[in-house]
Amino acid sequence: MEISIFNYDFLIRSILAALFGSITAGIAGTYIVSRRLVFLSGGVTHASFGGIGMGYFLGVNPIVGAALFGMVSAMGIEYLSHKQNVKEDSAIGFLWAFGMAVGVIFIYITPGYTPNLMSYLFGSLLTIGGGDLAALMVLSLVMILFFALFYRTILYISYDEAYARTFSRHVTLFKYLLIVLVSLVIVLNIRIAGVVLVLSMLTIPPNFVMLFTKNFKKVMIWSVVAGFVGMTGGIAASWYLDIPTGATIIFVMVAGWVMARIIKGKTGSSRSRRDIKNKLYRKEVIYKDVK
Amino acid sequence: MQEHNWLLRLENISAGYNGDTVLSDVSLQISDNDFMGVIGPNGGGKTTLLKVMLGLLTPFYGEVIFNRELLTPYNIGYLPQMSEGDISFPVSVRDIVMSGLMQSRGAMARMKRADRERSATVMKDLGIWHLRNRCLSELSGGELQRVYLGRALIGSPRLLLLDEPGNFVDSSFEQGFYDMLKELNKKMAVVMVSHDVGTISAYVKSFACVNGKLHYHDSGRITNDQLKDYGCPIQLIAHGDIPHTVLQKHIDGDINI
Numbered sequence: 001m002e003i004s005i006f007n008y009d010f011l012i013r014s015i016l017a018a019l020f021g022s023i024t025a026g027i028a029g030t031y032i033v034s035r036r037l038v039f040l041s042g043g044v045t046h047a048s049f050g051g052i053g054m055g056y057f058l059g060v061n062p063i064v065g066a067a068l069f070g071m072v073s074a075m076g077i078e079y080l081s082h083k084q085n086v087k088e089d090s091a092i093g094f095l096w097a098f099g100m101a102v103g104v105i106f107i108y109i110t111p112g113y114t115p116n117l118m119s120y121l122f123g124s125l126l127t128i129g130g131g132d133l134a135a136l137m138v139l140s141l142v143m144i145l146f147f148a149l150f151y152r153t154i155l156y157i158s159y160d161e162a163y164a165r166t167f168s169r170h171v172t173l174f175k176y177l178l179i180v181l182v183s184l185v186i187v188l189n190i191r192i193a194g195v196v197l198v199l200s201m202l203t204i205p206p207n208f209v210m211l212f213t214k215n216f217k218k219v220m221i222w223s224v225v226a227g228f229v230g231m232t233g234g235i236a237a238s239w240y241l242d243i244p245t246g247a248t249i250i251f252v253m254v255a256g257w258v259m260a261r262i263i264k265g266k267t268g269s270s271r272s273r274r275d276i277k278n279k280l281y282r283k284e285v286i287y288k289d290v291k
Numbered sequence: 292m293q294e295h296n297w298l299l300r301l302e303n304i305s306a307g308y309n310g311d312t313v314l315s316d317v318s319l320q321i322s323d324n325d326f327m328g329v330i331g332p333n334g335g336g337k338t339t340l341l342k343v344m345l346g347l348l349t350p351f352y353g354e355v356i357f358n359r360e361l362l363t364p365y366n367i368g369y370l371p372q373m374s375e376g377d378i379s380f381p382v383s384v385r386d387i388v389m390s391g392l393m394q395s396r397g398a399m400a401r402m403k404r405a406d407r408e409r410s411a412t413v414m415k416d417l418g419i420w421h422l423r424n425r426c427l428s429e430l431s432g433g434e435l436q437r438v439y440l441g442r443a444l445i446g447s448p449r450l451l452l453l454d455e456p457g458n459f460v461d462s463s464f465e466q467g468f469y470d471m472l473k474e475l476n477k478k479m480a481v482v483m484v485s486h487d488v489g490t491i492s493a494y495v496k497s498f499a500c501v502n503g504k505l506h507y508h509d510s511g512r513i514t515n516d517q518l519k520d521y522g523c524p525i526q527l528i529a530h531g532d533i534p535h536t537v538l539q540k541h542i543d544g545d546i547n548i
Contacts (some may be wrong), residue, residue, distance in 0.1 A: 159387070
């Protein structure tokens with residue numbers, strides 16, 4: 001009796017986590033993949049580990065600390081990237097390691113045992129509580145509303161920021177709002193996949209969907225669907241095989257992407273060849289008249 | 292000179308990047324029927340001039356004044372030299388063309404049926420209708436340029452700024468392109484940056500020569516003497532009726548093009 005109730009509760013929690021996780025990660029993932037912000041997001045993810053360590057040390061919810069670190073580092077990178085004399089990728093690499101270092105130091109000086117540390121590194125659905133789920137649900141609603149209301153603005157800023165500035169005064173504001181939302185999505189999904197794996201939750205579904213469609217809105221919607229299928233599949237597989245859930249989810253997603261890639265095979269590769277050709281052509285012209 | 296309403300006035304503009312001055316003390320007025328060719332050497336500030344007009348670059352000194360009755364900063368069509376957009380971005384040709392409509396909309400803009408119809412008209416005019424559902428990585432350079440031209444034109448701007456439109460325009464489209472600009476000029480002022488002085492001088496009504504400083508000519512004709520003062524690397528000037536005139540090579544000017 002007790003076991004079945006536990007199972008039922010676990011099932012509900014898992015499915016809700018998969019649902020909210022795939023909604024947030026699918027939408028945010030489409031944005032970061034399209035805008036090539038994956039490395040930046042990796043920096044934010046690892047910087048947030050500093051907040052997890054701080055949370056342990058101060059005895060507050062590590063996710064709150066992670067959210068704080070994630071948002072501040074995301075805005076910091078966005079800000080630094082405007083400065084001409086800072087190389088953005090170096091700034092990201094710096095924050096990436098610095099956040100991890102801060103986290104390790106805090107955890108070391110935290111007296112006594114640090115429970116669930118592994119779950120923050122590699123994710124654990126078992127430790128997801130009602131509070132985490134509620135936060136993910138609210139964030140899912142915020143993401144849907146924000147992207148639905150400002151769809152065109154987000155699309156055009158993401159595609160060509162310089163041109164967007166010719167029609168909007170709020171480009172910078174939107175960029176900051178978007179990067180803050182992305183960092184919140186990453187941090188709340190750390191509960192599911194962990195610091196080490198969470199980024200793949202965001203990046204694999206859009207890459208999978210982009211094999212089939214190149215429409216921003218469709219990529220977003222289908223990334224949510226693909227993410228949900230991948231996550232529930234991963235949860236089920238981890239349950240039956242008794243292996244870690246976060247890792248299994250990522251494994252299932254990558255396997256799905258590889259299979260789709262093989263099936264798409266020819267069309268995909270010819271398209272990317274054209275991509276490269278066009279890019280070379282573009283470079284030539286850009287150098288004809290710098291400034 | 293006929294009297295025309297002015298649209299935009301630059302007064303004593305100095306502008307540049309990272310503290311380096313590219314344009315110094317530039318003044319210019321654009322009238323509502325202007326068709327102005329902007330010429331000058333590489334790094335002379337042609338693109339910078341357009342960016343100042345668009346408000347993409349805040350000048351160090353000087354003022355950009357709009358005749359608000361006729362023109363707002365958001366009623367300018369702009370064809371960048373090369374769009375900063377990432378061509379592998381998941382977006383269709385139609386959506387890019389429609390982005391030109393955002394100038395008159397707020398951040399929560401929706402595209403309606405009328406907008407789709409307007410985009411269809413523009414795409415058909417430019418011969419890119421058959422590409423409407425393609426993504427940008429599937430287009431050739433010339434097709435891409437036409438998509439960006441569609442984006443600049445869809446909002447029916449009062450002022451059209453073109454930065455090196457000749458770069459990508461293939462020869463089959465070129466004649467039609469310049470004729471189209473001539474047609475558009477009946478409805479809007481056109482300012483065109485170009486290396487290809489030979490071709491554009493048959494179409495433009497005036498020239499602005501930019502090389503740090505700006506020199507304005509209210510005719511499409513530039514004399515050899517005038518050229519000497521500016522250090523512009525112009526080798527060939529063509530006029531509507533007269534056969535091509537080959538001018539003396541400039542002593543201190545580099546040869547570009």
